[in-house]
Amino acid sequence: MPVPERRGLVSRSLLREDAYRAIRDAIVDGTFAPGERLNDTDLVAWLGVSRTPVRDALGRLEQAGLVHTKPGRHTIVSPLDVRAVHHAQSVVAAMHELAVREAVPHLAAAELDAMRAANARFAAALRAGDVAGALDADDAFHGVPVTASANQAVHTVLEQFTPVLRRVERLRFSSLAGRASVAQHERIVDLCAAGDAEAAATASRENWQTLTPLLTTPGPDGGESPSLAGP
Template identity: 75%
Template sequence: MPVPQGRGLVARSLLREDAYRAIRDAIVDGTLAPGERLNDSDLVEWLGVSRTPVREALARLEQAGLVQTKPGRYTIVSPLDVRAVRNAHSVTAAMHELAVREALPNLSTAELEAMAEANARFADALRRNDADAATTADDDFHCVLVTASANHAIREVLERYTPVLRRLERLRFSSLSGRASVAQHDQIIALCKAGDVEGAAAATRANWETLAPLIDNLADDDRASDPSATVTPT
């Protein structure tokens, strides 16, 4: 799919972070498809900014594994890579588990209510088969605990690795396989209310582990398309 048409999608005062997020989100939601070439001039016109924030954004996206660059030749949206997804999955699950452990002792009633509200939006989005809204609501649900942990290192790690998973996770939220997450979120909330740190941490990890079958399917697809390929298990 080509870069969306139109000028000045965001304000001229766009910062580097805004450019990064705009391109990242277009990759995650599939607007910019795997393997698609990214031309600086097209991105500049689309976002309505100079080349500098675009190039800085692409450099960050390359570090995050979302784009691949051959200097002087091309920049493309990275295909979904099994090894990268597995690595991101294990790191992300561990960070969310740690966030629960650090957040729960001081979790407020307002934060528990925010989690419940986000899960209600999540359930509604799934009923409407709105994968984008479901992804946003799921982010909001987990973000409550990440914010409450007050651990900036957790947030920085998740900022880098979560987008890799979100590209895959949108497939789950577009199908019936995502419905189980609503009940899992409810369980996490209940365990947090009860002050059960170990239980809430385990339930959170279990929630993120539900991505494992999608990753396995991705590996199977890779093998089917390239019988000579091997995938290192983790």
């Protein structure tokens, strides 16, 4: 398994959560490609930690569907499976719909301004072809109503399933199709500012459903392929 050249990425006091996020982000951004083997020894050297937080992180990543482990053999980065991504998309869209619905009555001018500022950064990143910047800005935009909803259950579910979608979102935000999200974000903010919780919630769900065209790829027989990338 080739690992990034930088070693000792984090301090040796690394928490399990930090190990999980570091490996997760490397999978999401393509550093660790679908089908690639993940060796405990290499991950320990890369992160500068013991095996315990690494193994714990891999267990959580398997639950999230980002890795697949064959006991006693090896762990690989999961292929982009269409069915799994469809399921994650349905859950994530529903959670953001709920978050916006619950957040609207509590959104003040500062939160609305934060959403507009995040969308401006999102648009600028798309124009510059900065996919990582676009993902960060998109996270910031949607994170405002999630935080304002104060619904810990929503936050927990999104933490598990959003990473599954991030690999697909990288494809969307690297294409012109991703620019449609800028206008969709503007509509969400406008509806939130108007206090229309139901319409804003619906608009948020529809925004997350725009990934659907990327989840259908023609198979060898002309039908739908079960995965976006093989092992």
